[in-house]
Structures are given as structure tokens and as C-alpha cells.
Amino acid sequence: MTINHDIGIIGGGVSGVVIALKLSEYGIDTILFEKEESVVNGPPFCHLHAGGNLYPDISDEQCRILLKQSIEMARLFPQSIDERPTFISIPKTEKYAVSQIENRLDMLVDYYKTLIAEDPENEILGAPEHYYKLYNKADLQILAEQPTTAVPNTADEWMCNAIKLIDYNLLKTPVILVQEYGWNFFRLGAQAQLALNSSKECNLKTNTFVTDIKDVRPKKLDHNWEIHTKDNIYKVKYLVNSSGFKTGEIDNSLHLKSERLIEFKAAYVSKWQPISGLIPELIFHGERGTPHGMAQLTPYRDDYYQIHGMTNDITLFNDGIVQSKTNDAQPEFRSEIEQKLSRAWTQKDIETRTNNAIAFVGKFVPSFKSATVGGPPLYGAQQIFGDDPNLRVGEVRFPSKFYARSEIIKASSALTVANQIIEKIVEEGIVEKPLKELPTALLKSISKTDIDALAGKFAVDRGYPEALSKLVIDK
Numbered sequence: 001m002t003i004n005h006d007i008g009i010i011g012g013g014v015s016g017v018v019i020a021l022k023l024s025e026y027g028i029d030t031i032l033f034e035k036e037e038s039v040v041n042g043p044p045f046c047h048l049h050a051g052g053n054l055y056p057d058i059s060d061e062q063c064r065i066l067l068k069q070s071i072e073m074a075r076l077f078p079q080s081i082d083e084r085p086t087f088i089s090i091p092k093t094e095k096y097a098v099s100q101i102e103n104r105l106d107m108l109v110d111y112y113k114t115l116i117a118e119d120p121e122n123e124i125l126g127a128p129e130h131y132y133k134l135y136n137k138a139d140l141q142i143l144a145e146q147p148t149t150a151v152p153n154t155a156d157e158w159m160c161n162a163i164k165l166i167d168y169n170l171l172k173t174p175v176i177l178v179q180e181y182g183w184n185f186f187r188l189g190a191q192a193q194l195a196l197n198s199s200k201e202c203n204l205k206t207n208t209f210v211t212d213i214k215d216v217r218p219k220k221l222d223h224n225w226e227i228h229t230k231d232n233i234y235k236v237k238y239l240v241n242s243s244g245f246k247t248g249e250i251d252n253s254l255h256l257k258s259e260r261l262i263e264f265k266a267a268y269v270s271k272w273q274p275i276s277g278l279i280p281e282l283i284f285h286g287e288r289g290t291p292h293g294m295a296q297l298t299p300y301r302d303d304y305y306q307i308h309g310m311t312n313d314i315t316l317f318n319d320g321i322v323q324s325k326t327n328d329a330q331p332e333f334r335s336e337i338e339q340k341l342s343r344a345w346t347q348k349d350i351e352t353r354t355n356n357a358i359a360f361v362g363k364f365v366p367s368f369k370s371a372t373v374g375g376p377p378l379y380g381a382q383q384i385f386g387d388d389p390n391l392r393v394g395e396v397r398f399p400s401k402f403y404a405r406s407e408i409i410k411a412s413s414a415l416t417v418a419n420q421i422i423e424k425i426v427e428e429g430i431v432e433k434p435l436k437e438l439p440t441a442l443l444k445s446i447s448k449t450d451i452d453a454l455a456g457k458f459a460v461d462r463g464y465p466e467a468l469s470k471l472v473i474d475k
Contacts, residue, residue, distance in 0.1 A: 002232070002233045002234075002235060003031075003232060003233075003234050003235070004223065004234075004235045004236075005029050005030060005031040005203065005234060005235070005236050005237075006028055006029040006030065006236065006237050006238065006430060006431065007023055007028060007029065007030040007031070007236060007237070007238045007239075007240060007425070007430070008030075008031050008033070008225060008227050008234060008236035008238070008239050008240065009030065009031070009032045009033065009240040009242055010033050010210055010213075010227070010239070010240065010241055010242060010243050010250060011033070011034065011241070011242035011243040011244055011246075011247075011406075012032055012033070012034025012036070012039035012040070012041075012204070012206065012242075013039070013040055013041070013042070013242060013244050014040050014045075014185070014188065014189075014192075014408070014411045014414050015242045015244075015406040015408045015411075015413075015414045015417055015418075016032055016034070016039070016240070016242035016406070017032070017039050017040060017189070017192040017193070017196065018073075018076070018192070018414035018415055018417070018418050019240060019242060019406070019414070019417065019418040019421055020032045020196055020199075020202045020204070021192060021195060021196065021199075021202075021418075021442060021443065022415070022418040022419065022422060023201065023202065023418075023422065024195075024196070024199040024200075024201040024202045024442060025442065026422065026431075026435050026436075027201055028201060028422075028425075028431055029201055030201060030202045030203070031202070031203040031205060031227075031234055031236065032196065032202060032203070032204050032205065033205050033208050033209075033210050033227070033229070034204070034205065034206045034207075034208065035207070035208065035209045035210075036206065036207070037206055037207055037461070038189060038193060038206060038458055038461070039189050039192055039193045039196070039204075039206070040185055040186075040188060040189030040192060040193075041189075041380075041462075042244075042378075042379065042380030042381075043244075043265065043379065043380025043381060043382050044185050044267065044378040044379070044380060045183055045185050045410070045411045046182060046183060046184075046185070046267070046298045046306055046378075047086075047180070047181075047182060047183055047281070047298070048070045048073075048074060048081065048180060048181045048182065048183045048412065049066045049070055049180070049410055049412055050066070050067050050070040050071065050074075050125055050179070050180045050181065051063050051066060051067045051070075051104075051105070051108040051178070051180055052066040052067070053086065053088055053101070053104075053105070053178050053180050053283075054180075054283060054294065054296070056096050056100065056101065056104075056285055057288075060104065060107055063104060063107070063108060064107075064108070064111050066410065066412060067108055067111060067112065067115070068111075068115060069410075069412040069413050069415065069416055070412040071115060071122050071124055071125070072412075072415045072416070073411065073412050073414065073415055074124050074181070074183075075121065075122075075124060076415060076443060077187075077188045077191055077192075077443065078124075078475075079187055079191055079446075079448055079451050079471075079475065080183060080184045080185070080187035080188040080191065081124075081181050081182070081183060081184075081471075082181055082182030082183065082184060082471050082472050082473070083181055083182075083471075083473060083475075084158070084181065084182055084278065084280055084281065084299070084472050084473065085155065085158050085177050085178060085179055085180070085181075085280045085281075086177070086178050086179075086180040086181075086280055086281040086282075086283060087158075087159070087162050087166075087175065087176070087177055087279075087280045087281065087282045087283060088101060088175065088176040088177070088178055088283050088285070089166075089168075089171045089172070089175040089176070089282075089283065089284050089285065089364075090171065090172045090284075090285045091170055091171055091172070091284055091285070091286065091292070091364070092170060092171065092172055093286075093292055094172075094285055094286050094287065094292060095287065096285055097172075098172050098173070098174060098176075101176060102134065102176070105131070105132045105176070105178065108131065109128050109129075109131050109132070112125065112128045112131060113128045116128065125179040125180075125181070126179045130155070130179065131178065131179050132176055132177065132178045132179065133155045133159075133176070133177050134174040134175075134176055135159055135163075135173070135174050135175050135176070135177070136173050136174045137168070137173045139174075140159075140163050140168050140173070140175070143156060143159055143160040143163050144160070144163050144164055146160045147160075148160070148161055148164070148275050148276055148277040149161060149277050150276060150277045150278070151277070151278060151473060152277065152278060155177050158177060158278075158279070158280045159177050159280075161275060161277040161278065161279050161280075162279045162280055162282065164275060165274055165275065165279065165365050165366075165367055165368070166282070166364055166365055167363075167364055167365070167366055170363070170364060171284070171364075177280065180281075182281060182298065182299075182472065183411070184455070184468075184469065184470075184471065185411070186455040186456075186458045186459050186468060186469040187451055187455045187469060187471070188411075189455070189458055190450075190451050190453075190454035190455035190457075190458055190469075191443060191446050191451050192443075193454065194446045194450055194451070194454060195442040195443050195445070195446055196442075198442065198445065198446075199442055205229075208229050209229065209230065210227055210228065210229060211228045211229060211230060212227075212228040212253070213225060213226070213227055213228070213239070213250065213253055213254065214226040214228070215254060217401070217402065221235075222235075222237075223235035223236055223237050224236070224237055224238070224239070224402045225237075225238075225239045225402070227239075237402065237430050238402050238403075238404070238425050238428070238430045239402065239403050239404070240403075240404045240405075240406065240421060241403070241404065241405040241406065242406040244380075244381070244382065244383060245262040245380075245381035245382055245383045246330065247260070247329075247330075247383055247405055247406070247407070248260060248262075248324055248328070248329035248330030248331065248383075249329075249330045250405075251329035251330070251399070251405070252328065252329050252330055254400075254403070256329065256399050256400065257326075257329060258324065258329045258385075258397075258399065258405075259323075259324055259329075259385070259386055260323075260324050260329070260331065260383050260384065260385050260386065260407075261321055261322065261323050261324075261331065261383070261384040261385075261386070262321070262322055262331045262333075262381050262382065262383050262384070263320055263321045263381060263382055263384060264317055264320045264321075264333060264337045264340070264341065264379070264380070264381045265315050265316060265317075265320065265379065265380070265381075265382070266315055266317075266340070266353065266377040266378065266379035267298075267306050267307060267308050267315060267377065267378045267379070268306065268307045268314070268353060268354040268357040268358075268373075268377050268378075269304060269305075269306060269307075269354070269373070269374040269375035269376065269377065269378065269464065269465070269468070270304070270305045270306075270307055270354060270357070270358055270371040270372065270373065270374045271303055271304060271305075271371060271372050271373070271374035272303055272305050272368060272370065272371035272372075273303045274365075274367055274368070278299065278472060278473070279299055280299070281296065281297065281298045281299065282295075282296070282297040282361075282364075282365065283295070283296050284296075284361075284364050286310065288310045288316075289310065289311070289312065289316060290311070291311055292311075293309060293310030293311040293314075293315075293316070294308070294309075294310040295307075295308070295309050295310075295360050295361050295363075295364060296308035296309075296310075297361050297365065297368070299472055300467055300468050300470070300472065301467040301468075301470040301471070301472060302465070302467035302470075304374050304375075304465055304467045304468060305371065305374070306378065306468075307354070307357035307358065307360070307361055308357075309356070309357050309360040309361070311360070313353070313356050314353060314356050314357045314360055315357075317337060319333070319334050319337070320333075320337065333381070340379060341379075341380075341381060343463075345376060345377060350373065350376060350377060351373055353377065354373045354374075354377070355373070358371045358372075374465065375463070375464050375465050375468075376463050376464065378464075382409055383407060383409070384409055385397070385407045394407040394408050394409040394410075394413060395407060395408065395413055395416055395417050395420065396408075396416075396417040396420050396421060398424055401428060402428060402430070404421050404424060406421075422435070448475070452469075452470070455469035455470075456469045456470075
């Protein structure tokens with residue numbers, strides 16, 4: 001059976017679904033292929049990166065881009081945003097200066113004000129003057145003596161709850177509380193899938209593996225690509241490669257040369273009952289890949305916590321970054337990592353790495369040493385175009401006519417990519433201009449109740465506690 005569409009998208013990760021949603025809003029006929037049972041399977045994300053405060057080594061320009069893109073995505077998927085702050089600190093052992101972080105935050109506040117001046121609805125991270133707050137050692141000593149607040153409403157209440165648990169004598173002061181929110185990928189995936197299933201313009205094909213793509217552009221037909229699956233052939237005018245770390249496989253099939261890195265990383269799920277009140281996400285900066293890499297503790301509902309430790313025996317892996325070859329656009333991991341990508345973690349690996357992560361955070365949060373394994377790891381691989389593993393911003397390239405390749409590194413870049421692709425398909429005559437967004441409001445039409453239910457199903461079906469699909473503070 002042969003079926004015609006204007007746009008064909010390969011890959012239903014965060015980039016693929018956002019592209020499909022934006023095309024639907026413009027009334028553009030689209031088909032989206034995802035090999036798994038549901039969309040947005042990985043790599044997981046837990047942090048909005050509204051300013052890039054988790055990356056002290058990246059440029060100010062990348063930080064500004066991440067702030068703008070994060071605000072845009074938060075406005076698109078508000079039911080996936082965890083409105084709790086982030087505690088930022090630098091251990092005394094580390095090279096970074098607090099003044100370096102503070103100067104960057106001042107720059108981000110000014111840029112945030114500019115974004116709000118352009119559009120008042122961009123004020124989603126609170127008032128700019130409250131974007132961050134500094135706490136010196138005397139402040140911390142006073143707050144540590146204050147009573148716990150079950151659901152904090154102010155920066156001081158959040159800091160009070162956190163500082164009771166942290167050995168702040170190990171940290172440079174001041175420490176910082178930043179309005180850099182959490183981001184729940186189960187909820188984003190659920191809202192996106194519900195919206196796409198209700199769209200008249202997009203045909204979402206889950207459980208569908210693309211077996212081949214034929215380039216028929218030289219034949220001058222009414223379509224440019226033929227996408228083959230087990231049962232059907234789909235003729236499309238424009239092809240979008242949104243296959244995440246597998247984008248090189250499609251490039252290879254189309255005989256396109258491209259350079260990229262792919263990186264495998266994992267985070268770990270723990271169970272811990274510290275105090276009766278909520279705490280912010282906790283960040284203890286350190287140099288990536290060293291034994292003192294950044295430690296990150298992310299709170300979820302029901303006393304579940306996600307842990308990153310940017311060392312080779314926790315989040316990073318030996319040979320976890322691999323590069324494409326001159327004659328092969330798709331890098332390949334060693335077999336042990338490929339097995340993990342196929343959900344074939346051994347129980348020993350899960351316990352060893354989760355316990356390594358617990359001990360790592362326990363250096364700064366002594367009572368966290370009592371935490372236990374709370375579920376399987378959250379993991380995945382991401383692409384990084386070129387050869388710079390420190391790059392945190394990636395967008396889209398157009399290697400040939402009627403073909404786009406999404407190259408996002410952070411989920412926040414997805415809307416930027418979608419808008420750039422729409423501009424390109426207009427430029428290349430796939431659709432007529434001027435385009436006007438239709439008043440469908442697909443995402444806004446999805447109820448919180450439906451998001452709650454499907455996000456919970458996603459978590460459980462993938463083997464995780466249902467609590468990971470819920471917001472820390474319910475909306």
C-alpha cells in the first residue's frame with residue numbers, strides 16, 4: 001500500500017514530536033514514525049536548563065540561547081515543568097569561583113529582562129529580580145536553625161529545608177538558589193502523544209520501524225522520498241531526520257557524509273526520606289570526567305530522587321563518547337553500552353552504579369548515604385555534531401534539498417529546530433506562503449487528567465516508579 005504525505009519525520013523523540021506539532025499547527029500534512037510503543041523515550045531530561053547554570057565551562061552565548069529556548073519550551077509544555085528552584089554550589093576543592101557564577105547570573109538576569117520586554121508572557125521563571133539569591137555562611141547558619149516548611153513558597157524556605165541536610169563547610173560561599181526549574185520528560189511525552197493523536201494533520205505511527213528510504217529526487221516526481229516500512233511505502237515531499245543518536249544511519253543510507261559524536265550517559269533512581277519538607281535540586285559543581293565531577297540530586301514525588309555524578313563510574317562511561325569515521329556517519333558503541341541501550345542492564349550494574357552515585361552525593365549530604373536503589377537507571381545516548389563534547393547547544397542542518405537533520409543536544413532546542421524547518425520548507429516550495437498558524441491549540445486542548453494518566457502509564461510501562469511521572473508540586 002502506498003500513502004502520500006507532505007512531510008515525513010523519522011524519530012519520535014522530543015525533537016520529532018515538537019516538529020510534528022508545529023507543522024500540525026500550520027495545517028501541514030505530516031507523518032511521524034517512531035519505532036517504540038510511545039514517543040519521547042530518551043535520552044531522559046530532568047532540568048529545564050534555563051540559563052545553563054549546570055555548565056560553568058560553556059560560553060555566555062550558549063547560556064543565553066538555552067535561557068531563551070527553555071522559556072519557549074516551558075510555555076509550550078507548562079504541565080511538564082516542575083516549579084522548584086535549584087541550589088548551586090562550588091566545593092572548596094574545585095577550581096571554579098563563585099564570582100564567575102554570579103557574573104554569569106547577572107548577565108542572564110539582564111537578558112531575561114530583555115526577553116520579558118519583548119513578550120511579557122516570557123516571565124515564567126518568576127520576576128527577574130528574584131531569578132537568583134546569594135547566601136553567605138552567616139545566612140546559612142541562621143536558616144539551618146529555622147523550622148522546616150512542608151511546601152516552601154520563598155527562596156529562604158527552600159534554602160532552609162536544603163541547608164539542614166548539606167555539609168556547607170565543604171562549600172565555597174556564597175551558595176546560590178536559582179529559578180532554574182525541573183522538567184519532566186514523561187509528562188512532555190504524554191502531552192505530545194495525546195495532542196498528535198488528536199491532530200487531523202499528523203499521522204503518528206508508533207511501533208513502526210523504517211526499513212529503507214529511497215531518494216527519488218532525480219526522477220522529478222510529485223514526491224522526493226519513499227519511506228519503506230514492513231507493510232507500506234510512504235511517499236513524502238520533505239524528509240526530516242530526527243533519529244537522535246541514530247541520525248547517522250539515515251545519512252549513511254542516503255550516502256551523505258557528516259561528522260558527529262554520540263555520548264551514552266545514565267542517571268540513577270534512589271529512594272530517600274530526609275525531612276518532611278520539599279528540597280530544591282542540589283548541584284555541587286566539579287570538573288566533568290574527573291573523580292570530582294558535578295554531583296546533581298533531583299527531587300521527585302514520594303521520596304524518589306534522581307542522581308547524576310559526572311564521573312566515569314556513575315553517569316559517564318569509559319568509551320562512552322564515540323566519533324563517526326570518514327566513511328561512516330554513524331558512530332558505534334562497544335557491545336557493553338549497546339546492551340545497556342537495549343535495556344539489558346544487569347542487576348549488579350544497577351546496584352553498583354546507583355550505590356556509587358549515592359555515596360558520591362553523600363559526601364555533601366551526609367544523611368543521603370542511607371538512600372537505597374529506587375528503580376532502574378534513566379539512560380540514553382545523545383548526538384553532538386562535530387567534535388566538541390562540551391557543546392550544549394545544537395539545532396538543525398540542511399545537508400541537501402528537501403532534507404533536514406535535527407541535531408539537538410538539549411531538549412530545549414526542539415522548538416527552535418521546528419521553526420527553522422518550517423522556514424526551510426516554505427523557502428523550498430513544499431508549502432505555499434504566507435503561513436498562518438491555525439487556531440487548533442493542540443497542546444492546550446489536552447487535559448491535566450489525561451496527561452497524568454498517560455505519563456504514569458509511560459513510567460510504569462518502561463519499568464520506573466509512577467512517582468517519576470508526577471510534578472513535585474501539583475498544579
